[in-house]
Amino acid sequence: MDSVCDINNQTLRSKAGGEEYSPLPLIVILGPTASGKTKLAVRLARALNGEIISADSRQVFKGMDIGTGKDLDQYKEVPYHLIDIVSPGETYNLHQFSQDFYSSFTQIADNGAQPILCGGTGLYIEHILNPRPYSAIPTSTDFKQNLERKSREELLVELKQVALPIDFCVDTSTKKRLARAIEIGLFLKNNPDFTIKRPKQIPFIVLGINPELSVRRERIANRLEDRLNQGLIDEMNSLLAQGVSHKVLQGYGLEYKFCSKYILGELNFVELRTQLTVAIQQFAKRQMTFFRGMERKGISINWLPRGEISQQEIAALKIINSYGT
Template sequence: MPKSLVILGPTASGKTRLAVHVARRLNGEIISVDSRQVYRGMDIGTGKDLDEYRVDNQTIPYHLINIVDAGSDYNLYQYQQDFNHIFPQIRARGHVPILCGGTGLYLEAVLKGHRYTAIPINEELRAKLKTRTDDELLERFQQVPSAYAVLADTSTRKRLIRAIEIAMYLTQNPKIDLSGPVSLPDMVVFGIDLPVEVRRQRISDRLHQRLQNGLIDEVQRLLESGIPAEKLIFYGLEYKFITHYLHGELDYATLSVRLETAIHQFAKRQMTFFRKLERDGLRIHWLDGRLPIHHLVDRITADLQEIPQTLHS
């Protein structure tokens, strides 16, 4: 049996439910790998689905969810530090750490342990970059060649700004060596794959259900709690578009269409990033996400008996 494993997949693929059932079978604990589920009060929009962590009348332990207040700053480096704190504790209890999530950059950071997360934040630079359009930001990033270019995740505005920040730091500090071998944890990685049409239907169904069942009220409460609109917009996707809607900048029909399109694009970028991890040498054992949950759990536990306990193929 592996010391730890990963279950990744795009949004709405059912990875949390699968991870919980696998944890029940293997005596595991879940470590969320999601850049937004760390925030308290951001529940529906981030898909926490905390009820899913209870199976067979047993609550499966989970970590790195609801650890900071919404509106506060939390970055990849902090996540890496929190992960490095909780991961050995789970192992010390004799349990199996099960990483579950779809934030590619966070997954890469903990799997590969790259040191770019330690590069400091440049608030002055960020203030200037926030006035640029997404296309201008991407052009700026492409104009600053660095060793980080091949690793950078530019899938969201937030990550693109951070990528520019890192690239510029490396350019200004050329003697800093953040490359070299890293210690890879002993993990087996599974990914949930779905045909595009199935994935799109699941995303659309889930979004419309959430819009009708409290998602807009959640964003309204966050605004009323004093969180600046620009901060929620910075969090992206649901929080960005619904904030615009609540400020009268979008009507409901436009909100629904634009948000649905943005989430479809996000899921596509997630899969692109996972494939990039594969090209970089990460072995991902793909599962058919259309299969019943018990079949997937059986498949994982059976495969674990035969898969070498190694991150790379």
Template sequence: MTGITRDSNLLVVLGPTASGKTRLGVELARRFNGEVISADSRQVYRGMDIGSGKDLTEYGSIPHHLIDIVEPAYEFNVFEFQRRFLDAFGDILQRGRLPVLVGGTGMYLEAVLKGYRLVEVPKDRVLRGELANLAVDALAERLRSVNPRLHNTTDLLDRERLVRAIEIAAYERNHAPEPLPEIRPLVLGIRWERSVLRQRITDRLRTRLDHGLIEEVARLHAEGIPWERLEFYGLEYRFVAKHLQGELNRNDLFQKLNSAIHDFAKRQDTWFRRMERNGTSIHWLDGTGDPLAEALGIISRERHDT
């Protein structure tokens, strides 16, 4: 049996930062002949190891995918994640192994679990030339005509977004997205009592700062990544870049970054709760107990129920 149950062909392990999801995902992959697919928006970048928390030593002999696949200057996005996930997912299943999706980037997780129908839309220079002389009101009317089910009204307020929205709507009328494979996930989530998770975040940040995080960001900048671009890669890179530019001393760097990561973990939890409200079934594991044993129990019950 390729899946862990007859009704599932994908195991998902999610959780907030510092929750221990990588360790659990790797161990489950080891026990069920699996391979890990990362759902982390920063671990795709080569050379961004400490700040993104790759923890590559945890994988051992377990194959992993979507880690270290593009250079830092590359603009990776949810469309490319979904495309690369589907390639890895199909390849792993074809070889008779279990895909194990592990991560905390909510949009990436939902692109898989909700089956976002994403289409890569190239720029249409002919259409853009046709739209160039239209006023904003005329562009808004054009958008409504090509997309009568328009929900995102913010596209009506900005000329550049209007043009892009028209371009996308026009393309999608003639180019249906490729059908998605059938994905039947069993989703596990690691949950910690808030004060315990806060301490785990603080301890991990202190360790990373002591073991090369600042030097990693300095190296990336020396290799040609602008400070402004580094800020795009998340909290660790944003705050360390400010420190290296003299805007924060070492103590302020730690205090402000630590607080920002705590807030980020809260936002991740909010995202996961919203996923549940929108129909994603998540089996929550107690991080302070034995999440591996709990996960194995859930998988065993799911096997007997199917």
């Protein structure tokens, strides 16, 4: 039997039924870590004949399963994309994600299914909702690292000496982003014939999950305990045995950074658990700050009611059904 959902007089059916597919806007599910994004995405995918595209900068890496919380068992029969696509240590950046996203999006549409973008990497999500064509400009890790050794004040002075396109929005919040702006300006100066390809704007609906602070903290603490019991340290040792260095693993932050320090003897187990819990809490706070910043830039986020996921699913479907009315 077809999977059918009437949304604003548009009929969404699986291709197996031979019916015409009326594509809907991209559904985006975002929120801080441990907010329940994947569970909601899977429920919506089942209701809407959907396929999920991951927007997580670490879940792309093979073998980094427990530390990144891939939770692949939750997907079951729901198709997913952009998980386990590169090896640890390989370069994967915003430009590569953009290319992979549009490839997956096209594939899902060709399947007659509903694309659902789900994750907590705000930079990736924002780029899809508000495309940044300049991300296609190649980057040099060595060049950026040399710039980042300078003070923020020095970088601001250097930035003033670089001519940037009038539509380029400079983010001066971190040295990393200042360095990238300088790199882009210098590249365009040295490559005047470089053509900027502007991504096609995709219509979208953004759904946000933000549990109560006390709930989020409890979930983070419990989840970390579960991951440690499930073999997070063993996963780290396996990656090291495959030739992935401590330096590379620490670069992925959070679980991999602190577990690396534990294996190296720089932290004992109690320090690992305590410091990592605090770091994840701080990370969740930064995620919410980024999402609020997206709202200030004009991206509308429909924050779902706090509570049971079944109620969030009902609220989400109502929002989706009302799209365009």
